[in-house]
Amino acid sequence: MWAKWLRGIVLKIYYPMLMLLGAFFKDKKESFQRHVINLNNSLVLKQGIKTQRILLMLPHCLQIDKCDIRITNNIYNCKRCGRCGVKDLIGVSEDKKLELYMATGGSVARKIVMDVRPHAIVAVACERDLSSGIVDSYPLPVIGIHNERPYGPCFNTSVSIEKVTAAINALCP
Ligand code: SF4
Numbered sequence: 001m002w003a004k005w006l007r008g009i010v011l012k013i014y015y016p017m018l019m020l021l022g023a024f025f026k027d028k029k030e031s032f033q034r035h036v037i038n039l040n041n042s043l044v045l046k047q048g049i050k051t052q053r054i055l056l057m058l059p060h061c062l063q064i065d066k067c068d069i070r071i072t073n074n075i076y077n078c079k080r081c082g083r084c085g086v087k088d089l090i091g092v093s094e095d096k097k098l099e100l101y102m103a104t105g106g107s108v109a110r111k112i113v114m115d116v117r118p119h120a121i122v123a124v125a126c127e128r129d130l131s132s133g134i135v136d137s138y139p140l141p142v143i144g145i146h147n148e149r150p151y152g153p154c155f156n157t158s159v160s161i162e163k164v165t166a167a168i169n170a171l172c173p
Pocket residue numbers: 063064067068069071078079080081082083084085086087
């Protein structure tokens with residue numbers, strides 16, 4: 001109970017204060033967001049939540065730009081060719097029987113959460129979208145994993161499948 005309460009303090013008080021600071025120190029903003037995501041994740045783990053009803057939410061930029069299959073409406077349209085990480089993420093999701101969705105933005109992500117009504121979320125996104133999404137979703141437990149962006153933001157990104165699997169395993173009974 002204390003971890004949930006403390007998470008509320010971190011997300012609703014500490015985070016806005018850090019973002020205010022980030023408005024003055026713009027080069028530090030992303031590290032502030034990452035710090036809050038890490039704090040949130042440890043507190044979610046401390047809550048000891050165990051549930052089968054997990055939503056795995058992915059950003060559209062994980063799909064490689066060379067792939068012209070439309071997977072935003074239905075990620076299972078993916079042909080699993082392995083040119084991008086979507087194939088393995090579908091595999092993990094099927095293995096653990098998760099709800100798996102791809103969001104193209106914050107409002108779509110919010111609608112998915114409202115429709116699916118998960119008991120916990122594992123979310124992949126950039127630090128900015130993750131931190132704001134985690135704050136918006138509170139008290140719902142969200143473990144956030146930031147994506148890797150070797151080609152810049154929102155383009156051919158990737159994510160550590162090990163980190164995603166570890167987060168899911170921590171929530172699964
Ligand atoms: S795994 Fe292949 S088919 Fe699936 S989204 Fe990636 S590139 Fe497209």
